[in-house]
Each structure stands twice: as structure tokens, then as C-alpha cells.
Amino acid sequence: MLICPCESGKPYSKCCEVYHLGTPAPTAEALMRSRYTAYALAHKKPALTDYLLQTWHPDTRPEHLNLTGENASRWLGLQIKRCQNIDTENATVEFVARYKFADNPGGKAERLHETSRFKRVDNRWYYVDGDYR
Numbered sequence: 001m002l003i004c005p006c007e008s009g010k011p012y013s014k015c016c017e018v019y020h021l022g023t024p025a026p027t028a029e030a031l032m033r034s035r036y037t038a039y040a041l042a043h044k045k046p047a048l049t050d051y052l053l054q055t056w057h058p059d060t061r062p063e064h065l066n067l068t069g070e071n072a073s074r075w076l077g078l079q080i081k082r083c084q085n086i087d088t089e090n091a092t093v094e095f096v097a098r099y100k101f102a103d104n105p106g107g108k109a110e111r112l113h114e115t116s117r118f119k120r121v122d123n124r125w126y127y128v129d130g131d132y133r
Contacts, residue, residue, distance in 0.1 A: 001013075004017075006033035007078050008033065016038075028091035028092070028125050032116060033080070035051075035052060036075065036095075043068060055125070056126060056127050072103075074102055076109055078095060079095060081094040089121075092115055092117055095113075096111055114133070116128075116129070
């Protein structure tokens with residue numbers, strides 16, 4: 001049994017996998033966790049790259065993502081610091097994610113501290129962008 005990388009403590013099959021398989025995330029936090037998990041598992045499940053693109057708001061979505069190769073990251077942990085619903089259609093999630101670059105596995109872990117913005121369109125949450133700290 002794979003414990004979900006989002007650090008919910010739940011099995012992946014009962015946590016983020018349901019969103020990866022098509023169920024809309026009910027909250028911005030759930031979408032944030034599922035996107036982190038997609039990044040963490042993309043080297044094993046390349047189809048999760050499509051999930052990341054599909055859950056990225058069309059106004060800010062890149063054309064493609066390269067999550068493999070020598071510049072790939074190995075995601076080590078997620079800490080949700082704060083979630084805030086601005087209104088029914090907008091929310092923010094502040095988080096810290098730890099990672100190492102694949103080409104330097106013995107190197108020091110890095111931290112990504114971001115406050116992400118999410119927008120709900122037609123009852124689906126989308127990642128818009130974020131501010132790094």
C-alpha cells in the first residue's frame with residue numbers, strides 16, 4: 001500500500017488518486033495536495049503530467065511540462081501552512097515543499113515556499129499562479 005505523498009496519512013488510492021482519475025478536487029487545498037502528489041509521482045506515472053496541465057488555469061497554463069531527465073526533482077515532503085478561501089471562487093494555499101534535484105541526489109534538499117492562488121470555474125478548482133517566499 002502506497003501512503004499518499006501529500007502527507008495526509010491516507011493511502012494514495014483513497015486520497016489523491018481519486019482526483020488523478022477524474023473526480024474534481026472539492027477544495028483548493030485538496031487540489032494543491034493532489035498536484036504536489038502528481039509532481040512527486042510523475043517519474044513513475046508519466047500521465048500525471050497531463051493532470052497537472054489540466055488542473056492549471058488556462059490563462060497561466062504552460063504549453064508543456066518536463067518532469068523527467070537530469071533537471072527533474074525528487075519531491076521529499078509537503079507542509080501546508082495556511083489555506084484561505086477569499087470567496088466562493090478564489091482561494092490561496094501557502095505551503096512548503098522539500099525536494100532534491102535528480103542530478104544531485106546526495107546534495108542538500110531545497111525548499112519551495114509558495115502562496116498559490118486557485119480559482120474555481122464550473123465547480124472545478126484550478127491552480128493559477130503563486131508567490132515565492
